[in-house]
Amino acid sequence: MTKLIPSWVESANTAETDFPLNNLPYGVFSTNRLEARCGVAIGDMILDMAALEEAGLLDLGAGTLFAAPGWNAVMAAGPKVWSALRTRLTDMLAADAADQATIAPHLVPTAEARMHMPFTVAEFTDFYSGRHHATNVGTMFRGAENALPPNWLHLPIGYNGRASSVVVSGTDIRRPWGQLKSPDHDMPAFLPSRRFDIELEMGAIVGTPSDGPISVAQADQNIFGYVLLNDWSARDIQAWEYQPLGPFQAKATATTISPWIVTRAALEPFRCDTPAREFELLDHLKDAGPMLYDIDLSVTLAPEGAAPSTIARTNYNEMYYSSAQQLAHHTTSGCPMRTGDLLGSGTISGPEKENRGALLELSWGGKEPITLDTGETRSFIEDNDTLGLHGAAQGDGYKIGFGDCIGKVLPALKDPYAGT
Structure with a gap:
């Protein structure tokens, strides 16, 4: 080191x-x-x-x-x-x-x-590459025997998000409206999200553009740097809309990034291997050496007027697929990648409850509320809560930090269509 x-x-x-x-x-x-x-x-x-x-x-x-x-x-x-x-x-x-x-x-x-904002985001893709997170969420909704979809252990699953909604740390986030449908109602209703959440992620920024498929090794070299990334998620909107094509408006409210881009060169001493594979990956996705980084991560939640409570701690080395593998996979169809493209890692969770990178997991779908240092409880984000992501790689007498990734959730507009 x-x-x-x-x-x-x-x-x-x-x-x-x-x-x-x-x-x-x-x-x-x-x-x-x-x-x-x-x-x-x-x-x-x-x-x-x-x-x-x-x-x-x-x-x-x-x-x-x-x-x-x-x-x-x-x-x-x-x-x-x-x-x-x-x-x-x-x-x-x-x-x-x-x-x-x-x-x-x-x-x-x-x-x-x-x-x-430290750069202009060309396009934004969010992945679903944390095995613990995917297993927890899958278990909640499909049962432990069907937690991971059949493709999950063979390729990084992702969806195209909204570059226009990426904001820098310190930007307030307005609670979104959307279609919600309760199990005991026959029809959906248009309401503010009641299950608003965070996702603790890392974001990889494409520096060198590409036109056509590139290898994992090439993809690694094309990445300019990394940021902390919070992909805010309206879980109740998502539950109603995501079948069969996946997230849409549930993930379009905002994505917050930390203010500083930490370069690959700065993170080089902290490289580490991806976890052991259950199935050997196809050649175009195989690891080209240590592709992850040893970066300690945490999440804090502060009710209005109160000090923040740390509600989760984990590490970037828990990811099943690296950003280089995600980028390489993104290009397999011939998809061009541009300078300023942003790739979200997917929620980073670890094996224990305190390692879970989203309130959906921490509260197990709202059934097990967490207790803050103030004595208050949370299942999901309440109005005027401030959420923070924090991360640093620990060296010998120094650390490589990203600056905090902070967002305060403001109450939903009383009528988003007033005056239209």
Whole structure:
């Protein structure tokens, strides 16, 4: 395991920070005096990339990369530029850097910044690749003997979601309306969701585009980085609509991502293998080495005015299929993948109750409410609850964090069609 790389930015040298020099994640920020622009987190500061480029301190031989407030131009520039950028940033911020006085004026305190979407999402695909989650949900609805569909152990199941509804951490989420049908009613009703939920996921961001099938090894190289991802889910809307084509409006309310893109290079020391296979995968999906990452994850829930309670802890290494396998599978039909495509891992749960990454599992469909530190109970999200996803890979004296992935659930509109 690699050790902490010292920086002249002192706040980056603590074991507590999410953003040591080993990390260098990419985001978009603004302040009262600065319009939205690309930045790199280092300790409790943000390095202003637009200012560096304008000052001639960041010429990577790929033209202007930071004129727009988003990392798509860097993604599209390809792996050689990604590597050159990381090397240049590391040299700038290392403890023995010669140009500290030149770089220091371009650092902005994170406390003064507002975070924005770090990239423009081209398209969004959500997968269903956590075995514990799939088994738990399948058991609830179909019984233990039919928990996993026949295809599940052979390919990553997914569905196409809505890129337009992906939002950055800190964005409030409005409780959705939809068609609900209770078992004791003959007809559905149009009502606010009563079983609104979260899904603890990781999101992989495609950097290098492809046109036609690619291998798992190629797919791994095409991934630019990762974010925490909460795919908000209206379970009652989903229960009525999902047969036979799967989720639709139940998953279209919002998908929240963390504000910082953590690169593959930063996560490289934390690679680990996928779980043992029950059936050998077909050649086009076989692992091309360690494809997952050892990233500790947790979920918090805070009622309005109360401190957050940790309601779940798990690890990304519980996934059955890696993001590289999901991306490779996505291309098998010839489907082109574009710079900025976002792939949700699927809910990440572990073997124990406290490892479950959704309230649907934690409360076992509402039959076993969980108790918060305040003494309150929850089966699903109540109005004005704030949900948070948190994650970090733990190194030797440092960690690689993503920044929190936070969303507060506001009450549903009283009449979503008022005035129409």
